[in-house]
Structures are given as C-alpha cells and as structure tokens.
Amino acid sequence: xxxxxxxxxxxxxxxxxxxxxxxxxxxxxxxxxxxxxxxxxxxxxxxxxxxxxxxxxxxxxxxxxxxxxxxxxxxxxxxxxxxxxxxxxxxxxxxxxxxxxxxxxxxxxxxxxxxxxxxxxxxxxxxxxxxxxxxxxxxxxxxxxxxxxxxxxxxxxxxxxxxxxxxxxxxxxxxxxxxxxxxxxxxxxxxxxxxxxxxxxxxxxxxxxxxxxxxxxxxxxxxxxxxxxxxxxxxxxxxxxxxxxxxxxxxxxxxxxxxxxxxxxxxxxxxxxxxxxxxxxxxxxxxxxxxxxxxxxxxxxxxxxxxxxxxxxxxxxxxxxxxxxxxxxxxxxxxxxxxxxxxxxxxxxxxxxxxxxx
Amino acid sequence: xxxxxxxxxxxxxxxxxxxxxxxxxxxxxxxxxxxxxxxxxxxxxxxxxxxxxxxxxxxxxxxxxxxxxxxxxxxxxxxxxxxxxxxxxxxxxxxxxxxxxxxxxxxxxxxxxxxxxxxxxxxxxxxxxxxxxxxxxxxxxxxxxxxxxxxxxxxxxxxxxxxxxxxxxxxxxxxxxxxxxxxxxxxxxxxxxxxxxxxxxxxxxxxxxxxxxxxxxxxxxxxxxxxxxxxxxxxxxxxxxxxxxxxxxxxxxxxxxxxxxxxxxxxxxxxxxxxxxxxxxxxxxxxxxxxxxxxxxxxxxxxxxxxxxxxxxxxxxxxxxxxxxxxxxxxxxxxxxxxxxxxxxxxxxxxxxxxxxxxxxxxxxxxxxxxxxxxxxxxxxxxxxxxxxxxxxxxxxxxxxxxxxxxxxxxxxxxxxxxxxxxxxxxxxxxxxxxxxxxxxxxxxxxxxxxxxxxxxxxxxxxxxxxxxxxxxxxxxxxxxxxxxxxxxxxxxxxxxxxxxxxxxxxxxxxxxxxxxxxxxxxxxxxxxxxxxx
Numbered sequence: 001x002x003x004x005x006x007x008x009x010x011x012x013x014x015x016x017x018x019x020x021x022x023x024x025x026x027x028x029x030x031x032x033x034x035x036x037x038x039x040x041x042x043x044x045x046x047x048x049x050x051x052x053x054x055x056x057x058x059x060x061x062x063x064x065x066x067x068x069x070x071x072x073x074x075x076x077x078x079x080x081x082x083x084x085x086x087x088x089x090x091x092x093x094x095x096x097x098x099x100x101x102x103x104x105x106x107x108x109x110x111x112x113x114x115x116x117x118x119x120x121x122x123x124x125x126x127x128x129x130x131x132x133x134x135x136x137x138x139x140x141x142x143x144x145x146x147x148x149x150x151x152x153x154x155x156x157x158x159x160x161x162x163x164x165x166x167x168x169x170x171x172x173x174x175x176x177x178x179x180x181x182x183x184x185x186x187x188x189x190x191x192x193x194x195x196x197x198x199x200x201x202x203x204x205x206x207x208x209x210x211x212x213x214x215x216x217x218x219x220x221x222x223x224x225x226x227x228x229x230x231x232x233x234x235x236x237x238x239x240x241x242x243x244x245x246x247x248x249x250x251x252x253x254x255x256x257x258x259x260x261x262x263x264x265x266x267x268x269x270x271x272x273x274x275x276x277x278x279x280x281x282x283x284x285x286x287x288x289x290x291x292x293x294x295x296x297x298x299x300x301x302x303x304x305x306x307x308x309x310x311x312x313x314x315x316x317x318x319x320x321x322x323x324x325x326x327x328x329x330x331x332x333x334x335x336x337x338x339x340x341x342x343x344x345x346x347x348x349x350x351x352x353x354x355x356x357x358x
Numbered sequence: 359x360x361x362x363x364x365x366x367x368x369x370x371x372x373x374x375x376x377x378x379x380x381x382x383x384x385x386x387x388x389x390x391x392x393x394x395x396x397x398x399x400x401x402x403x404x405x406x407x408x409x410x411x412x413x414x415x416x417x418x419x420x421x422x423x424x425x426x427x428x429x430x431x432x433x434x435x436x437x438x439x440x441x442x443x444x445x446x447x448x449x450x451x452x453x454x455x456x457x458x459x460x461x462x463x464x465x466x467x468x469x470x471x472x473x474x475x476x477x478x479x480x481x482x483x484x485x486x487x488x489x490x491x492x493x494x495x496x497x498x499x500x501x502x503x504x505x506x507x508x509x510x511x512x513x514x515x516x517x518x519x520x521x522x523x524x525x526x527x528x529x530x531x532x533x534x535x536x537x538x539x540x541x542x543x544x545x546x547x548x549x550x551x552x553x554x555x556x557x558x559x560x561x562x563x564x565x566x567x568x569x570x571x572x573x574x575x576x577x578x579x580x581x582x583x584x585x586x587x588x589x590x591x592x593x594x595x596x597x598x599x600x601x602x603x604x605x606x607x608x609x610x611x612x613x614x615x616x617x618x619x620x621x622x623x624x625x626x627x628x629x630x631x632x633x634x635x636x637x638x639x640x641x642x643x644x645x646x647x648x649x650x651x652x653x654x655x656x657x658x659x660x661x662x663x664x665x666x667x668x669x670x671x672x673x674x675x676x677x678x679x680x681x682x683x684x685x686x687x688x689x690x691x692x693x694x695x696x697x698x699x700x701x702x703x704x705x706x707x708x709x710x711x712x713x714x715x716x717x718x719x720x721x722x723x724x725x726x727x728x729x730x731x732x733x734x735x736x737x738x739x740x741x742x743x744x745x746x747x748x749x750x751x752x753x754x755x756x757x758x759x760x761x762x763x764x765x766x767x768x769x770x771x772x773x774x775x776x777x778x779x780x781x782x783x784x785x786x787x788x789x790x791x792x793x794x795x796x797x798x799x800x801x802x803x804x805x806x807x808x809x810x811x812x813x814x815x816x817x818x819x820x821x822x823x824x825x826x827x828x829x830x831x832x833x834x835x836x837x838x839x840x841x842x843x844x845x846x847x848x849x850x851x852x853x854x855x856x857x858x859x860x861x862x863x864x865x866x867x868x869x870x871x872x873x874x875x876x877x878x879x880x881x882x883x884x885x886x887x888x889x890x891x892x
Contacts, residue, residue, distance in 0.1 A: 093473060112733060196741060205745075208746050209746060209748065210744055210746070211735055211736070211741075211743075211744060211745065211746055212744070212746050214728065214731075214735065216737060217724070217728075218721055218724070218728070218732060221721040221723055221724055222717075222720075222721040222722070224717055224718050225682065225717075225718055225719070225721045225732070226721075226732070228678075228698065228700055228710065228712055228718045229700070229701075229704075229732035229733050230700045230702075230703075230704040230705070230733060230735075231699030231701065231732065231735060232699070232701060258564065343507075
C-alpha cells in the first residue's frame with residue numbers, strides 16, 4: 001500500500017511536469033518562428049556541452065538549501081515565508097565577513113559560513129517568536145520581514161564595505177582566503193556542493209531519525225495530538241525554524257563565497273521563493289529536494305539557452321512552474337485514477353483471499 | 359410555484375411488502391478499505407429492522423450509501439419496487455428516506471419549528487409564514503406524542519429533545535423509511551424508554567425504521583427483525599423473537615462473548631490522584647466544574663458516570679494538564695500538578711486515553727509505529743539521546759501490535775487506515791504499555807466493536823489488579839461504568855451528585871436518577887469520596 005502511494009505521487013509529479021511541458025510547447029509553437037529549434041534548446045540545451053550542464057549544478061545549489069529549509073518549515077505547519085530574506089541576510093553577512101575578517105584559508109570559509117548560517121537563523125526566528133509569543137500571523141510578518149532584511153543587508157554593505165569606485169552598490173573584494181574553492185576544474189562548481197550534500201543527508205536524518213525531528217513532524221501533523229501526548233509545541237516549532245533558518249543563511253553564505261568575489265546582488269535573489277517550488281516538488285522530504293532543485297535549475301538554464309539562441313523569451317519557464325505547482329497542489333488531480341487503482345487492488349486482494357479459502 | 363407542504367401518512371405501499379432491497383453492494387474507500395462486500399439487505403414496510411455488527415463492520419457505510427452520502431462501487435438499490443440511483447441525500451429525501459445521525463445537524467439559534475421546516479418552509483413566494491410552521495409542527499408532534507414546544511430555541515433543548523427535532527424533521531419531509539444511527543447512545547435510560555414508545559407509535563402508523571445499535575437488549579425490546587453485518591458482509595437476517603441475547607452476541611462477533619466481566623475484588627492502596635474543589639468555566643462562561651473533589655487509590659477503578667456534557671471532559675482535561683482550572687488543586691502522588699503541562703504530568707507516571715481518538719488520540723497520516731512512541735519521546739529504551747534507534751522502535755511497535763491485537767498489515771501503515779476499534783487499540787497500547795501509576799481512561803470503548811471492548815476491559819482490570827494501576831474511568835456507557843468500576847462518581851452539571859463506594863449495589867435506574875439530577879447526596883455522603891486529607 002505504501003509502495004503504491006509512493007509510486008502514485010511520483011507518477012503524479014511526472015504527469016504534471018509532462019502536461020506543463022506540453023503547454024510550453026504549444027505556446028512556443030504559437031509564438032515562435034522556429035519553434036522546434038527553440039523547444040530543442042530548451043529541453044536538451046543543458047546537455048549539449050559539459051559547461052552548460054555545470055551551469056545547471058551551479059544554479060541548483062542555492063535551491064537545494066532553500067528547498068530544504070522550506071521543507072522543514074512546511075512540516076511544522078507554521079508557514080514562515082522569510083526564507084528569502086533569511087538567505088539574503090546570510091549572504092550579505094558573509095560578504096561583510098569576507099571583506100572584513102582576515103582569517104587563514106580553510107578556516108576562513110568555515111567560520112564565515114557558520115556566521116552566515118547564524119544570521120539566517122536569527123532572521124527566520126523573528127516571525128516564529130512573534131507567532132509563538134503573541135500569536136501574530138507568521139505569513140504576514142515573515143513576508144514583510146523579507147524587505148526589512150533586504151534593506152538591513154544593503155545598509156550593512158553600503159555602510160561598511162562599499163566599493164567607492166563602483167557605480168552601483170558593490171562591496172570591495174573578499175579576502176582570497178575566504179573563497180570556496182572550485183572542485184571541478186573548468187566549471188564554477190564549488191565546495192558549496194559538498195556542503196549542500198551534507199545538509200541533505202543531515203536534514204533527512206534529523207527529520208526522520210532524531211527525537212527532535214519526530215517531535216517537529218508530530219507537532220506539524222496534528223498539534224492537538226502532540227499537545228495531548230506531552231510534546232512541547234513551542235520548543236519543537238522553534239527548533240525546526242532555527243534549523244531551517246540556519247540552512248537558509250548557510251545557503252546564502254555559500255552562494256556568496258562560492259560564486260562571487262565581492263558582494264554584487266542587486267536585489268532579493270528569489271531563491272527563497274524558488275525553495276517553495278522545490279519543496280512542493282519534493283513533497284517536503286529532504287531526500288527528494290536535490291531532484292526538485294535539479295529540475296528547476298535545468299529548466300532555467302534550458303530557457304536561458306533557448307532565449308539566447310532563438311526568438312522565444314525565457315518567461316515560458318514561469319508558465320511551466322505555475323502549471324506544475326497548480327497541478328501538484330490540486331488534491332483532486334488524478335484522484336479518480338488513484339481511486340480506481342485502489343479499488344482494483346482492494347478487490348483483487350479479496351478475490352485472492354476468497355480463492356485461497358476455497 | 360411553491361407547494362404548501364401537507365403532511366400525509368405513508369400509506370401508498372402495502373404493509374409487510376419489501377419496501378427496500380439493497381443487493382450486491384460493494385464499496386471501497388479511497389484508502390483501500392473494503393467497507394462493504396457484496397452486501398444484500400432488505401426491509402419490509404412497517405417493521406423496525408435492526409442492523410447490528412461490530413464497529414468497522416460496514417453498517418455506517420451501508421447507511422451512507424442508502425442515504426446518498428456515498429456511492430457504491432457496485433450493486434443496486436431498489437426502493438418501493440423501483441431501481442434507484444441515490445446520488446445525494448437530497449435524492450434520498452425526495453424518495454422518502456430520512457436519517458438521524460449520531461451528531462445532530464440543527465441550527466442552534468433557530469426555533470424547533472424553523473429547524474423542522476427549513477428547506478420546505480410554508481409561505482408564499484419569498485415570504486415565510488411562521489404561524490403555519492408552528493401549527494404544522496405542533497400537529498405533527500401531537501400526532502406522534504412528541505412532547506416538544508415548536509417555539510423553543512434548539513440551543514435550550516436537551517440532547518434527547520434535539521433528537522426528537524431531528525425525527526420530526528424527517529416526518530415533516532414525508533419520509534416513510536427512517537434510519538436511526540445509534541439513537542440511544544446519547545440518551546439516559548428514561549429518555550430511551552420514551553424514544554422507544556414513539557418508535558412503536560410510528561411503526562403502528564406504517565413507518566419503516568432501520569435501527570442501528572450495538573446494544574443487544576434494546577434491539578430485543580423494539581425490533582422485529584435484524585440483519586447482522588460482519589467484516590463488510592451480511593451474515594443473515596433473523597426474526598428477533600427467535601433469538602436469545604446470547605445468540606445475537608454470538609452472531610455479531612462470530613464467537614461467544616462473556617457478557618459478565620470477571621473481576622477480582624479490589625484491594626485499594628494509598629491515594630495517588632487527588633482533586634480538591636476543582637472549578638472551571640468554559641469560554642462561554644458556563645460553569646463546567648463546580649467544586650469537584652475526589653481521591654483515586656492504587657489498584658482501584660473509579661468510574662465517573664453522567665450525561666455527556668456534565669463536566670467529565672473538563673475534569674479529564676484538568677487532571678491531565680490539558681486545561682488549567684480556575685480554582686482548586688490536583689495532586690499526583692502527593693505532588694501538586696495543577697497547571698503543569700501534559701508532558702510534565704505524564705513524566706510523573708500519568709497516562710491518558712483521550713475520548714476523541716481521531717483528533718487527539720492519533721496522528722492519522724503517520725505510521726502506527728510513530729503513533730505508538732508519542733509518549734516515549736525521551737525514553738532511553740528507544741535509542742540514544744538525540745536519535746531514535748529504528749530497530750528498537752520497530753521492535754516495540756511489533757510487540758505492542760501483537761500484544762494488543764492491533765489488526766494491520768504492518769506497523770508502518772498510517773494509523774488513519776485502521777478501523778475505529780484498531781485505532782483505539784493503538785491509543786490503549788501506547789498509554790497502558792508505559793505502566794502508569796494513574797491511567798485516565800476517558801470513553802475507552804466508545805464506538806468500537808464488542809471484541810475490542812472486551813479486550814480493553816480485560817486489560818484495564820488486569821493492570822489495576824496485578825500492577826496496582828489506579829484507573830479513573832470516565833464513560834457515558836452505563837453498562838461499562840457499572841460493570842467495570844469498583845466505586846463510582848456521578849457528575850451532574852459540573853458537580854458530583856453521588857459517590858458509591860460499592861458499585862455492585864447500584865442499579866441502572868438508581869444511577870439514572872443521579873445522572874439526571876433528580877437525586878443528590880448530602881455533603882457528608884460525598885465526603886466519603888475523599889480518603890485522605892490534603
């Protein structure tokens with residue numbers, strides 16, 4: 001039964017993606033002069049040379065961090081939407097440290113990543129605190145908080161590390177020791193990939209094997225049940241959001257040190273929102289997050305290639321994202337098919353039993 | 359073109375003929391539960407027909423199908439000689455089928471008459487003629503001896519009266535087949551008697567009644583025939599007059615059930631749980647606990663009886679830490695626990711079988727295993743400090759599933775897939791297997807099958823006698839509190855109206871008088887519930 005359910009969700013996700021791609025194809029056919037070429041670049045573009053494929057991996061890294069973060073947040077049932085700001089502040093603080101902290105190599109990135117993680121954690125805990133302490137709606141407070149964090153981050157950069165020679169907001173260069181080294185020569189894939197991988201494994205174990213992870217899941221699954229069972233609500237929520245915030249901040253810091261040599265974000269990077277898409281694709285399970293992140297990153301890179309090579313705009317990706325998410329979130333999508341299969345299985349089992357008895 | 363509703367008697371179909379036939383009904387729920395399998399069931403006009411079976415046997419599903427709430431995957435419904443597709447309750451009502459659920463669907467702030475005529479209001483155009491509504495309802499009530507004032511507000515009525523409103527609602531809609539889903543579960547013995555009188559009157563007037571019940575003696579009292587459903591299949595239809603109570607129970611569970619509970623005499627030890635002068639008002643300002651005091655001793659089962667809503671729920675929540683009383687104190691093993699959290703209270707050796715197993719008792723979407731370890735989050739037996747040891751949790755779940763006879767494919771299936779009785783066994787297994795000092799069992803066997811009831815009763819007695827567990831048993835099932843308890847508290851309107859040190863001397867009738875507040879013991883007599891000075 002469990003196996004079937006798993007299959008069902010996977011098949012459902014794949015069908016949703018298939019329908020969205022079909023829709024994208026139709027739109028391309030209607031709007032483009034060279035539709036088949038465009039679709040070809042979109043679908044197979046990233047596979048055509050290793051550099052482009054590396055671009056996919058680079059693009060997916062921050063999505064893994066925010067996808068993990070959102071997965072854990074969603075498990076608690078408290079919908080904190082500050083992942084975006086949390087990642088941003090983690091990145092901004094990492095940039096600050098990258099410029100200001102003279103530390104020996106190896107130690108430097110480790111320390112800066114931890115500081116970035118802590119910054120993200122503190123940021124994400126603000127709406128949580130407001131929720132647990134004063135029952136403030138976390139959706140509103142966390143959404144607004146993203147802007148506060150954005151301006152706080154740019155304030156820090158502008159005040160302490162701004163490069164005065166640059167025309168727009170940009171920091172002076174990081175210490176070379178702070179750099180996350182490239183681990184695959186010829187690409188920009190950096191040591192952050194290893195950090196992301198560790199996070200995936202650690203969070204999977206945390207959520208499904210640890211005592212605290214169990215409490216977090218129970219609180220999200222049924223708050224009344226956990227209250228009655230003696231599972232501390234506030235503590236579990238806090239722990240979950242602290243971990244989620246740390247992962248976000250870590251993601252921001254990793255991106256900053258791995259992909260840039262100075263701060264040059266020009267706005268909120270949007271990875272926090274993408275994290276929601278990734279977590280939805282992964283059904284809030286850390287183990288599936290890399291796959292979800294890969295899918296999204298692959299589509300983005302494919303669309304970029306398509307835009308550069310043909311006359312189709314990469315906004316087509318937004319359409320695909322939208323359709324996939326709607327289909328996945330819609331509970332009754334394919335529910336009839338599931339029902340018929342369930343019915344078949346149940347009655348087949350019965351006949352088998354009857355046969356065995358007779 | 360609004361038609362004035364005029365009540366007519368159900369006389370266009372001959373008495374004794376087959377008015378309803380359901381044949382080959384098969385229903386599978388979305389979660390893969392096969393609730394009905396090739397069920398055949400028929401009812402004759404003018405009879406009271408009982409449907410009996412354990413919980414999870416498929417009675418409710420069959421009735422939901424008949425009333426259009428669920429669609430059968432296979433099978434046919436034939437009503438008054440015509441094959442019908444009942445796609446919604448609206449269609450069922452049009453055909454002349456009415457149903458009274460266990461939980462009523464009434465607008466509390468409207469009057470009795472308004473509730474009864476709603477949807478088919480007398481009047482012209484958009485105007486509602488209240489007077490004719492009152493008249494119509496009054497006439498209907500008089501005809502079938504329903505003692506009810508059409509002008510009173512539903513929120514002021516007792517549970518028994520609300521049920522009458524539901525029945526009148528059905529009569530007003532010209533239903534001739536009335537389905538009653540465990541109608542006596544919420545009634546006092548006196549109210550039950552009154553209901554039976556009315557049902558017989560309806561029967562004489564040509565109505566057909568389907569009566570769903572667990573209670574063998576009730577079925578013996580008023581029903582003509584009965585159909586047994588077991589494990590989703592019909593096991594036959596019988597004339598009640600030809601069966602003894604014992605025959606019925608054998609048919610229901612497919613084996614002999616010991617009706618009388620074997621129980622060695624209690625040897626109460628020291629007091630482990632004390633409540634003193636507990637007071638609480640709910641969010642509406644109603645007084646729910648009004649100076650409740652008692653002591654619970656090791657090795658004894660102390661029952662709490664009362665009409666539902668007399669403060670039992672609040673009492674349970676106050677002693678388990680789920681609610682902070684406004685006044686008074688609770689002591690567990692000599693330590694004050696008033697205002698402590700459920701987790702803190704549990705850590706002192708307290709277990710709690712919650713009355714609402716679906717909302718509080720389990721997390722439906724997670725596995726049986728994970729439901730079984732909820733009160734063991736800190737247990738050193740299940741792994742290291744930070745992590746659970748998967749092997750140990752699985753072993754524990756496997757052990758409990760076997761010991762408590764939880765019927766499931768594996769302990770890794772979601773708890774929500776189980777039947778009511780098995781979900782209850784999950785709760786009972788979790789709460790009892792930690793060997794608590796005090797076990798609060800609130801409605802431990804409500805709505806579950808006879809086999810599971812018997813099993814839970816045996817475990818409660820064994821733990822109290824052999825392990826010295828102190829059991830506070832709250833139940834609205836009179837048989838249960840009378841059979842299981844060593845001593846008994848009766849609650850009425852938030853206070854204790856009676857304490858009986860020896861339950862065996864108490865009759866059901868006598869208990870009913872205390873439950874309804876017609877009798878109340880003196881302060882002096884009630885002091886006997888206190889064994890200790892705190």
